[in-house]
Amino acid sequence: MGKTRISRGRFLKMVGTAGATGSALSVLAACQTSTTPQQSGGGGGGGNTLHIYNWAQYLAPYDIKHFEKKFGMNITQDTYSSNEELLAKLQGGGTGYDVIVPSDYMVSIMAKSKVIQKLDMSKIPNFKNVSKHYRGLPFDPKNEYSVPYQAGTTGILYNKKKVGRVETWDPLWDPKFKGKMAMINDVRETIGAALMRRGYSENSTDPRKLQQAKQDLIKQKPLLQGYFDSVENVPMVRRGDIWLAHVYSGDGFLAIVQDKNLAYAIPKPGATLWVDNLCIPVGAPHVDLAHKFLNFILAPKPGAALTEYTDYSTPNQAAVPLVHGKFTKIPQWDPSGKVYDRLQTIRDIGKATRTYERIFTEVKSS
Amino acid sequence: MAKDKGKGWSPGLAGLLSPVTFWLGLFFLAPLLLIVAYSFGTAGVYGGMKLGFNTNNYAQIADPLYLKILFRTLVIAVLTTLLCLVLGYPLAYFIAFRSRKWRNNLILLVMIPFWSSLIIRVYAWVVILSGNGIANHALQFLGITNGPVNLIFTPKAVLMGMVYSYLPFMVLPLYASLESFDVSLKEASQDLGANRWHTFWRVTFPLSMPGVIAGSILVFIPAAGEFVVPQLLGGAKTTMMGNLIQQQFLDARNWAFGSALSMILAVVLLVAIIFYVRRVGTDKLEVG
Missing domain, CATH: 3.40.190.10 (Periplasmic binding protein-like II)
Structure with a gap:
């Protein structure tokens, strides 16, 4: 999959509008900018910064601001456009990234290839907020390596x-x-x-x-x-x-x-149920801070801000009541247990x- | 040609050539050698690569499915080249024989499309040709069709998009060879009794052969490697070699087979071009 999920999120709103008005130029212009890194610098592992390697337009500004304030750290992001690109980069080694966002099947590939590390769940108490439908999925049956981020x-x-x-x-x-x-x-x-x-x-x-x-x-x-x-x-x-x-x-x-x-x-x-997940690469410079970030995203408010930004479904059950937006009225946004x-x-x-x-x-x- | 002029090597010349040698070596030769090495390697299931001497990657191309795609690619590339020549020659001819002021402005118009990205221009065609697009509205307004017709996501749409994309690559070299054409030759031919038709085929066209050859090669090579147009205008229903290679690298994580396919395409193109230049005559390349 991967490559077809190039630029979801905000970008889609532009596609929707542009498609309706037939303005192809803005779509493509958007497409090109959305795949360029938001902040370049290739990780690097600088002292006071959490380096996230993420899909384009896939972290809410609210979350960045509040995380930075709470922990007195900066967040920088680089972006990729396919799971394969992410894997190739990590296999190359020495990326300096602290947090990555692989999709389901890629989590198991990465665990097998030993490029992501086991999580210390004692540092992620907010995992209790994860809906039962998103725990222990086949790609990481014991949630040893990943916590769910967004889904659909x-x-x-x-x-x-x-x-x-x-x-x-x-x-x-x-x-x-x-x-x-x-x-x-x-x-x-x-x-x-x-x-x-x-x-x-x-x-x-x-x-x-x-x-x-x-x-x-x-x-x-x-x-x-x-x-x-x-x-x-x-x-x-x-x-x-x-x-x-x-x-x-x-x-x-x-x-x-x-x-x-x-x-x-x-x-x-x-x-298909697809799930994007947060993982920590082997060799991440800020393992402790990365755990704090995972825990932060699974808190109710940051989780709600994230899903309002992306328009996807959230595995974070505690966030669901706080999410506002027209899309929450669509029945398939928060499917019933029978659907799962x-x-x-x-x-x-x-x-x-x-x-x-x-x-x-x-x-x-x- | 440089040798003909009898100039040997000098430290100055070597010095001037060293940056470009370094550049081509680093950014052209090294990646090419890497692809050659990969094409004999064994791809790991998760994208890693074990080098060795594994000819299996090449043997796989014998699969009728892949041969069909290779054949289709060559047919589309040849058709694109021919159509570009048929459409581009009259245009280049027209522009080349205007006054200087007109010439420069017209050739500027030919180059204007390069100011925007190819993907944007091709995507514009998607919007124009789509079911509720401008082309369909125009056809219905003029009473030519009765309701929307399917203009897009067919092999014909792919061919049209490719001719559109590559036409300037044909026009520019044709223009360059026609522009330097000595008009007195044409006058001489007509003075000697040849009609305009004869003059064109016996004098003008043969003298523009370097442009025809250069233009054909410039169109044929990228056309055979094209993968954006079949995706955007073909709805991924007309698979070409470029798409197949892209899939091997990005989806199948099979860099070894992808590299072998790239090498096969490169060799086929090289053979086709050598054959073409031989047929049409190498000496003519040096005329311009």
Whole structure:
């Protein structure tokens, strides 16, 4: 996944508006600035500074200000645009970063590659605020290495007027909507959707199931406008070019609050739950302060400020009542326990990554 | 050519050449050698790289899926080059034979697109061609179509976007070779009884061959490596080599196969260009 989550958050608001007004220039201008580091300097490990390596636009100014005031430290951030970029940087060593924000499957890869360190949970008492749905997830079953930061699902953004109500993945295969649909250009999400539509695990490595998923996707391809980043799918739905799109929940929510004809579905029988996490790299210069930061983010107010800034769902249960904003009224923002039961997380599948990659290339070249 | 003039090496010349040698060595040769080394390596599952002599990466290209993508890439690159030539030649010709003042202003217009990023210009096409975009509104307003038609996210849209992107690379060298063209040759040809058609094909066009060759190469090479346009205007449904290589590096974490694909593309392009220049004639390259 990773690379398709290039620039969520604030940036999406611009995409939403720009998409609606058809002003491509501002979108791209925004895209280019949002991937440049907010503060350069490459970590470095200076004495009085906490170095965070983060996705672009992914930490609320409120949190920075209050953390700096409380601990008398400065925060500097560098940004990356994919989990793979983050991994490559850490494998290079000597980055001087204190806190990083890998997504689910990358946490387990990083733990296996020994580039992140075990957390001292006695220094993170606010972990008690983490919702039970976000504890002990398969990528870090005992929360030894990570605490959850922000989260969401991958589902379907759709136009209620044109397609009615969507509850499963099937509408994305419905010939009625030919040319009015788009999927995410991401190996794991799109093959995952095909697998889950058949009730399989999205981490399946069973050749028979993967073969079925491949055939399904080949059948689906002529019905699609194409495969795009989630942030590109949203403006197409808003402009009315397409009616159904595979998107990340946060991207969908931003469109829904601006257009009441749109809705978001977490399809049955299964959908992806993605979680970005806070971790501390091996060799971090300020381990103690990093723990303080993790604990700070899991406090109610900072957690609420963060999620108001990003528009994603928060694993921080104590923050939920404090979050204000139109998007909190969308039912899928804070799903019920029943919904969580059918969500799956994308897991590291090792060498099978290449099998998936080849299947996706074959589908796209069919 | 420098050798022909009989100038040997001198300490001064070596001194002048050393910065560029250092620059190219560090930023061109070293990365290239790294890719060669990687292409024989074994990629770790998590992106690491074990060097060695593993020809497996090259063997993988025999997969019909990848051969199909390579073939498609070459077809699109050739078509892009031909279309750029057909569209660019008359334009370069027109500009080259204006008065000096006009020439400079017109060539400036050709270069204006370079003032903004390629991605922005291509994305503008997405907005223009999309279902509710300007092009569709215009077609309906003029009564040519009845409701929105699909203009985008097809192989044709990819080709159009690529011709748009690379046209200046064809026009500029063509203009350079036509601009220095001695008009008296044309007059002589006509004085000797050739009509304008004949004069063009027997005199003007052959003398502009260096521009044609340079322009074709300048368009063909980047076109064969293109990956932005197929993504933005093709909806990722027209996979080209550039996309495949990008996926190996960014998604599959398979730098070894990605490097091997890059090497194969480079060798195929080199062979194609040698063949092309031989066919069209190397000596002509030196005329301009």
